[in-house]
């Protein structure tokens with residue numbers, strides 16, 4: 001396998017682990033469909049399979065194309081092909097749209113560092129990736145105030161205009177702070193403490209739920225719900241259950257039941273979890289190959 005193919009495999013591995021990790025509150029996992037009535041575990045496997053051949057091409061752009069201004073249109077073009085493949089595989093359901101965007105940026109960042117023979121640490125990859133989207137909150141969201149488009153606004157765009165929520169764009173532009181300051185360190189700490197990869201992934205998911213502006217939760221539950229109910233609930237669960245035991249699993253299952261009733265889905269945090277798993281896998285591969293750690 002060449003470097004781009006190896007990175008593509010790491011991306012698919014991350015998508016599969018994200019959906020397999022169980023129990024996830026409100027999300028699709030091996031136990032069920034959470035708060036979703038239009039997708040199942042099988043839908044995610046189909047989506048991940050359809051996306052699998054494309055990730056190495058995004059990594060290849062990273063290895064070959066140095067200039068972010070030249071790389072971004074190429075990544076977008078491939079991203080649109082990927083969205084088409086996803087929709088075809090899932091019968092029109094949006095399983096991984098946000099992730100196609102975020103992971104394509106990270107694959108480019110990883111490819112760049114590889115080409116420059118620099119250290120492949122998660123933080124460095126995220127910083128590099130953010131160069132692709134510098135100024136995008138202003139360019140894509142703030143300008144909506146001055147020139148509203150004729151088409152319907154996306155959930156993310158509407159939430160920015162109403163509440164200043166920057167969602168995935170803000171996360172990417174700021175160098176993915178939820179990934180590098182919360183998700184990845186939490187995953188590593190949990191593994192260091194003896195947790196399984198699944199337990200560590202669930203710990204990372206909770207950390208991401210508490211730290212990111214999840215436009216999926218906010219659009220489904222409302223801004224006040226997110227700030228006053230959802231965030232305190234997640235914070236309390238994390239503080240009460242520091243270690244893995246039956247009580248912690250039960251608490252996650254109970255939260256899943258609550259989210260199912262209220263249709264709350266932390267889809268943005270799920271996408272970021274796949275990104276954390278990808279960064280973790282890249283760091284692991286770097287330990288075992290000639291890549292710089």
Ligand SMILES: CC(C)(COP(=O)(O)OP(=O)(O)OC[C@H]1O[C@@H](n2cnc3c(N)ncnc32)[C@H](O[C@H]2O[C@H](COP(=O)(O)OP(=O)(O)OP(=O)(O)O)[C@@H](O)[C@H]2O)[C@@H]1O)[C@@H](O)C(=O)NCCC(=O)NCCS
Pocket residue numbers: 076094095096097098099101102133136137140154155156157167168169171172212213214215216220267268269270271272
């Ligand atoms: C920039 C794009 C990602 C497109 O943005 P768009 O404005 O079209 O979409 P958003 O509404 O902003 O949401 C994008 C998806 O990103 C995920 N997400 C949300 N918050 C975060 C976060 N804080 N960090 C990371 N990721 C986040 C989220 O994906 C999950 O939600 C899916 C379900 O979403 P959706 O269908 O909207 O929700 P439902 O409730 O199911 O819908 P209804 O049935 O009620 O309608 C779930 O599967 C997760 O994957 C958001 O959905 C990019 O795609 C794009 O257009 N790029 C082209 C332009 C570009 O490149 N711009 C550069 C910008 S920096």
Ligand SMILES: Nc1ncnc2[nH]cnc12
Pocket residue numbers: 018019026027028029036095096265266267268270271
């Ligand atoms: N496991 C999951 N469930 C629901 N939405 C998601 N978006 C990304 N992963 C997801």
